[in-house]
Amino acid sequence: MNNKKVALILLGSIILVGAVGAYGVLTMQDYIFEQIPYTYTTYVSLPSDSPDGGSLGGYMNIHGQGTNFKFDVAIPGAAKAYENRSDEGFLTYTEEGLNGTGKIDYIDINPGTLSALISGDFKGVMVNTPLKGTLNMTCAGWDGNASFMNEGAGLEGLFVINGVHTYWAGNFTMELVDGRIALPAEYIWHPQGNPAKTTTVNKTFYLS
Numbered sequence: 001m002n003n004k005k006v007a008l009i010l011l012g013s014i015i016l017v018g019a020v021g022a023y024g025v026l027t028m029q030d031y032i033f034e035q036i037p038y039t040y041t042t043y044v045s046l047p048s049d050s051p052d053g054g055s056l057g058g059y060m061n062i063h064g065q066g067t068n069f070k071f072d073v074a075i076p077g078a079a080k081a082y083e084n085r086s087d088e089g090f091l092t093y094t095e096e097g098l099n100g101t102g103k104i105d106y107i108d109i110n111p112g113t114l115s116a117l118i119s120g121d122f123k124g125v126m127v128n129t130p131l132k133g134t135l136n137m138t139c140a141g142w143d144g145n146a147s148f149m150n151e152g153a154g155l156e157g158l159f160v161i162n163g164v165h166t167y168w169a170g171n172f173t174m175e176l177v178d179g180r181i182a183l184p185a186e187y188i189w190h191p192q193g194n195p196a197k198t199t200t201v202n203k204t205f206y207l208s
Contacts, residue, residue: 036066042207043058060072131148144161157171159171186200187201
């Protein structure tokens, strides 16, 4: 066998071993990610539905492990049961609270991702890690779903919510502002079955 053939065989072997080794590292990172439980609690600020009204504040809790998570939102002093009211503001949040489940369908796991999760830096993971996923949520008088994606330049998403009285649909982004997570949202809402009365809204929600 001549030297050229030997060199080509060695080069091919090195490339193959390197590829297998890299795959093994990625597989190990995926495995580690699936084993890490995480909990995150944050203060939530919901802007008022009217110019003369005050914002609402409460807490959101996220519990997850790997690609699956659950969350709930509780805001003391929120309005009474949705079915007993006629207002049509954003989500018409009620005292029954909001609950949901989510799944990360894809995530570009790297050592920084694992380190951030272990240290509890949930903000860093969501804003800086390429990922995509979906979530479902329910409140007293509505249910909804959303999809989210981060291609490395920040997280953005779409949502649709069907309420007893009202329909909402729109988009949102996520960004860090002075250490807080800001969620600028642009959405439309209209009375159920009456899209001719559609209203467009722009609001920013905060998690801190």
